[in-house]
Amino acid sequence: MPQPPVGAPQPPALSPPLPPLVVSPTALVVVDRVSKWFGDLVAVSDVSFAVEPGVTALLGPNGAGKSTILRMLCGLATPSSGSVHVLGANPRTEPAIAAEIGLAPQQEAVFGFLTARQFVRASAELQGIENADGAAAEVLRTVELDPDDTRRLPTYSKGMRQRVKLAQAIVHQPRVILLDEPLSGLDPRQRLHMVELFHRLGDSGRAVIVSSHVLEEVERFGSNVVVIAKGRLAAQGDFREIRALMDDRPRQLRVTSDKPRLLASGLVSQQNVANLRIAEGELIIDTDDVVAFSRTIATVSKQTGARLFEVRPLDEDLESVFRYLVGR
Amino acid sequence: MTQPPLTPPPAIPPPGSGVAPRRLPDVGPMTTIPSFYRVLLRGQLTKGRMVGLAALGFVALLLAFVGRNSTESDAVDILAGYGISLMIPLAALLLATPMIGNLVEDRLLVYLWLKPVPRWHLAVAAVAAVVTVLVPVLLLPLALSALLMGLPSMIVPVIASTLLGSFAYGAAFVFVGSRFSIGLWLGLLYVVLWEQTLSRLTDGMGRLSIRSYLASNLARGTDVRVDLADRSTVAAIVVPIVVGVVATLLTAWTLRTRDID
Secondary structure, three states, rough: OOOOOOOOOOOOOOOOOOOOOOOOOOOEEEEEEEEEEEEOOOOOOEEEEEEEEEEEEEEEEOOOOHHHHHHHOOOOOOEEEEEEEEOOOOOOOOOHHHHHHEEEOOOOOOOOOEEEEHHHHHHHHHOOOOHHHHHHHHHHHHHHOOOOOEEEEEOOHHHHHHHHHHHHHHHHOOOOEEEEOOOOOOOHHHHHHHHHHHHHHHHHHEEEEEEEEHHHHHHHHOOOOEEEEEHHHHEEEHHHHHHHHHHHOOEEEEEEEEEEHHHHHHHHHOOOOOEEEOOOEEEEEEEEEEHHHHHHHHHHHHOOOEEEEEEEOOOOOHHHHHHHHHOO | OOOOOOOOOOOOOOOOOOOOOOOOOOHHHHHHHHHHHOOOOOOHHHHHHHHHHHHHHHHHHHHHHOOOOHHHHHHHHHHHHHHHHHHHHHHHHHHHHHHHHHHHOOOOHHHHHHHOOHHHHHHHHHHHHHHHHHHHHHHHHHHHHHHHOOOOOHHHHHHHHHHHHHHHHHHHHHHHHHHOOOOHHHHHHHHHHHHHHHHHHHHHHOOHHHHHHHHHHHHHHHOOOOOOOOOEEEEEEEHHHHHHHHHHHHHHHHHOOOOOO
C-alpha cells in the first residue's frame, strides 16, 4: 500500500476514531477509509461512506475533494489508501464494471468535431449497445436535446453541453451514475428538469451521486447527503439533519442601533447570547440559536427603547458553513 | 416532449461479493477498436498538423526536383538523408505524440477510457489511426521523389521503409505522448540527438536506432552505400515491427496504470 509522502501533511487524525463502516446489503457504492494524495497535497483524507439506490448529493466547497472522490469511484484515479467498490468490483482494476458506471465529468471540454448524436452514439457503441444510434437519439430526447441537430458540440451553450455529457453518461443505463457539478450553467427551468430526471433515475433503482459546491442545493437533490470539506467527510445522512445542523450552528451577527451601549446592556445577560462586543458603534454578537435570538433582540429593543437599524449575519458564506460542519 | 421510460435495473448483488453485476455487454475488439479509431482519426486531422505534414512532403518533392539530374549516389542520399532520417520520424512525431497526449491535456480521455473495454483496444486504435494518416502522407511524396530522381528500383524499398517506419515511430511516439506531458519535446530530442547524432557513433548505438533498420530496407533497392544500413534483411523487417508492438503494449500499460484526469 502506498505511504503518504515524507514531509507531506499527514491526513488529520479524526477524533474519536472512525467506527467500522457499516454497509447495507443494498449499497451500490462503498468507499472505505479512502485517502488520496498528490505529492505533498492531501486531496482526500480517510473518507468512508456507502451509497444506496436513489439520489445522493456530494456537497462541498470548490477544492474540497469531491471530484477526486468521483474520479476514484469510477476508477479514473487510484486511492492512495483505502478501497472503493462499485457493485462489489474495484473500478480501477476491473474495467468491465464501467458498463455499470456513467460519469458526467465537470470539465467543459468536448470533442469539437462531433455532433451531440455522434458523441453519444460513440459512447453507446463502446458500451456494446446494439442499436447505438437509436439509443443515442432516445437519450438525447430524454435530456431535452434535438437528436437531429447537426451542429457540432462547441457551438452548443454551456447548459446544452451539460445535457450532452449527461446523455453520454446514461445512454447505457448504468446502475451507478456520477454527475460532477451537473447543474452548472443551466437556467432555472433546465435545473428543475435535470433534478427531476435525477430523481427518476434514482427512483428506478440507480445510485445517482450528484456533486455540488452549492450547499443550498441540498434540499433539491433529496434525502441523502455526503458533505466533504478539506478532503474530509464533514457530515453524512439525511438532508433534514444536515439542514438542521446548518440552521442550528452558532452564528455571528452585526446589530446596528441608535443606542448600541444601552442595547448591549440589555442583551448581555440573555441566555442565547454567547458573546457580545461593541466595535465602531455596532454590536457584534455570537449566538447559538439565531431563531431564539431574533425574538430576544426584539424584546430587549422594545424594553430599552433602542431603535434597530440592521441585524445582519456575518458568516453566511458557504465556507463558514462547511468549516462548521468539519469542526463539529 | 415524451420521456422514454427508464428500465429498472436487475437485482443487486451484495457489495463486496465480486459477483459480476449483470451480464456484461459483448464489447469485443471488432466493435470497440473501430469506434475508438473513428473518434481518434477525426481528432488528429487538425489544420495545423495537415499543414505541417504537407510542408514535409513539399520539401521532399523540392529536394527531388533539385536533385533530379544528380548521380544515383546523391539521389539515394536525398531519399535516405531526408526521407528516412527526418521526414518519417518528424511526421510521426507531429501526428502520434498528440494522439493520446492531447486527450489527456484536454481532459477528454475520460470519455474513451471509462468503457468496459481492455485498454489495449484503445492503444491499438490510436496506433492504427496514426498509421492510416502517415502512410499515404509519407508514401506519396517519397515514391514521387524516387521516380523524379530516376530511381524506380527504389519504389518497393521506399514502400517497405515507409510502412515499417510509420508503424515503429508512430507507435513509439503514441506511447511517449501518452506517458509524458512533454512527449513532443522528448520525441524531438530522440530524433535529433539519438537518431541523427549518437546512432552514428558506434554499431551498438546504431542498432538502437529505428532509422538504421529503415535505411537497411532502403538499401535493398540500390548498390549505393546508405548510411547506417548495416542490418540484415530479417532484422530490418522484424525489429521495426517488434518496436511497434512493444510500444503499443506500453501505451496500453500506461492507460491501465496512470490516473486519468
